Amino acid sequence: MLGYTITQWLFGILSFLSIMFGLMVVFSRNPVSSVLYLILTFFCIAGHYLLMNAQFLAVVHIVVYAGAIMVLFLFVIMLMNLNEDQEPQRTWLTKIIAAVAGGLMLFVMVGSLKGSEQLQLQSYGASQVGLVKNLGKVLFHDFLFPFEIASVLLLAAMVGAIMIGKRDIK
Amino acid sequence: MINGISINMYMVLSAILFIIGAVGVMARRNSIIIFMCIELMLNAVNLLLVSFSTLHNDAKGQVFVFFVMAVAAAEVAVGLAILSMVYRNVKSIDTNLMSNLKN
Numbered sequence: 001m002l003g004y005t006i007t008q009w010l011f012g013i014l015s016f017l018s019i020m021f022g023l024m025v026v027f028s029r030n031p032v033s034s035v036l037y038l039i040l041t042f043f044c045i046a047g048h049y050l051l052m053n054a055q056f057l058a059v060v061h062i063v064v065y066a067g068a069i070m071v072l073f074l075f076v077i078m079l080m081n082l083n084e085d086q087e088p089q090r091t092w093l094t095k096i097i098a099a100v101a102g103g104l105m106l107f108v109m110v111g112s113l114k115g116s117e118q119l120q121l122q123s124y125g126a127s128q129v130g131l132v133k134n135l136g137k138v139l140f141h142d143f144l145f146p147f148e149i150a151s152v153l154l155l156a157a158m159v160g161a162i163m164i165g166k167r168d169i170k
Numbered sequence: 171m172i173n174g175i176s177i178n179m180y181m182v183l184s185a186i187l188f189i190i191g192a193v194g195v196m197a198r199r200n201s202i203i204i205f206m207c208i209e210l211m212l213n214a215v216n217l218l219l220v221s222f223s224t225l226h227n228d229a230k231g232q233v234f235v236f237f238v239m240a241v242a243a244a245e246v247a248v249g250l251a252i253l254s255m256v257y258r259n260v261k262s263i264d265t266n267l268m269s270n271l272k273n
Contacts, residue, residue, distance in 0.1 A: 005174050015183050022187055022210055026194035031202055038206050045213050048180075052224040057232055061216075064239050069209070069246050076250045077202060080257050090199050098196035102189045109185040118176040121225055129229040130220075138229040139236070150240040157244030161251040 010051055018044035031077050039070050052121065054130030180221035187214035201253055201263040205246070212242050 004012075021041040028034045042065045049058035090098075121127075128134055139147060187210060194207030216235045223231025257263050 008174050011175050011179065015179075018183070019186055019190070022190040025206060025210060026190060026198065026203075031200060034203055034206060038209065041210065042213065045217055048217055049220055052220055054220050054224065054232055057220060057235055060236065060239060064243060065209075065213075069243060072246060072250055073202065073206065076254055079254060080202075080263065082200075082202075082263075090197060095197045098193050101196065102193035105192065106185060106189045109189070110182055113178050113181055116178065118178055119225060121175050121177060121180075121221070127224045127227055129223065129227055130232055135229055135232055135236075139233050142230075143233050143237075146237060150237055153244050154240060157247045161247040164248065164251040164255055 007051065010047075014044050014047045014051065018048070031082050032074070035070055035073050035077065038073075039066050042066050042070070049130075052130065053127050056130060056132045056135045177221060177225050180218060184214045184218040184221075187211075187217070199265050201256075201265055201268075204265065205249055205253070209242065209246070212238060 018041050021037045021044065024037040025034050025041065028037060042061065046058045046061045049055075049061060129138075191207040191209075191211035191214065194210070195204050198204055198207070216238055219231045219235050219238075223229065223235075253263055256268065260267055
């Protein structure tokens with residue numbers, strides 16, 4: 001198809017969609033639609049993970065982000081009862097300055113890539129490191145201690161969130 | 171099937187996503203949108219980590235992405251608790267009103 005392989009087509013479509021939805025997150029006035037666009041962006045990024053044969057991370061990404069984190073965002077937005085008309089807006093000058101700063105940062109990042117070596121990713125399915133079997137072996141052999149520490153971190157975050165959210169701490 | 175995707179394309183894509191998040195943090199005043207833009211920046215970095223891990227056929231990058239996701243979940247839980255507490259006291263989540271430490 002026009003000299004491109006199917007993988008390249010998939011990469012192009014997923015990249016376009018993720019950039020579009022990412023822009024919609026920033027530009028949409030309504031916070032709820034912002035959350036929904038962010039979920040779509042996360043699905044596109046999960047598609048990228050699948051394209052790189054990182055199956056475990058793709059599933060975990062959808063479960064953790066779309067399933068847990070974004071639902072938390074939606075709950076908080078609905079608790080706060082935010083409307084479009086009371087949406088605070090920055091001045092145009094600040095927005096233009098932000099866009100110019102972002103553009104310059106992008107220019108530097110992309111410009112630093114110019115002339116670098118074009119390393120090709122391996123063909124689809126050749127990289128087996130992202131499968132659950134291999135990743136689990138690495139996670140529970142080499143990274144067992146950080147894994148346990150992560151569980152302590154999550155416990156601390158849970159306790160902290162409850163303590164912050166309590167109405168009056170005696 | 172040959173993949174035919176170079177690492178530079180993923181680097182450019184991650185840079186674009188990161189900068190969309192950074193511009194969102196700078197240009198918006200709604201704290202929840204700022205939080206979501208931070209999530210977007212984290213995901214751009216995750217995408218780059220996974221692509222480099224695939225390039226070098228090394229699982230350590232993907233394990234690191236797993237830990238980044240755990241930290242992001244903890245951060246969101248605490249951050250949203252703080253935001254709901256701020257909303258309960260100030261009745262707004264406008265970042266310009268959160269200036270008690272300024273003077």
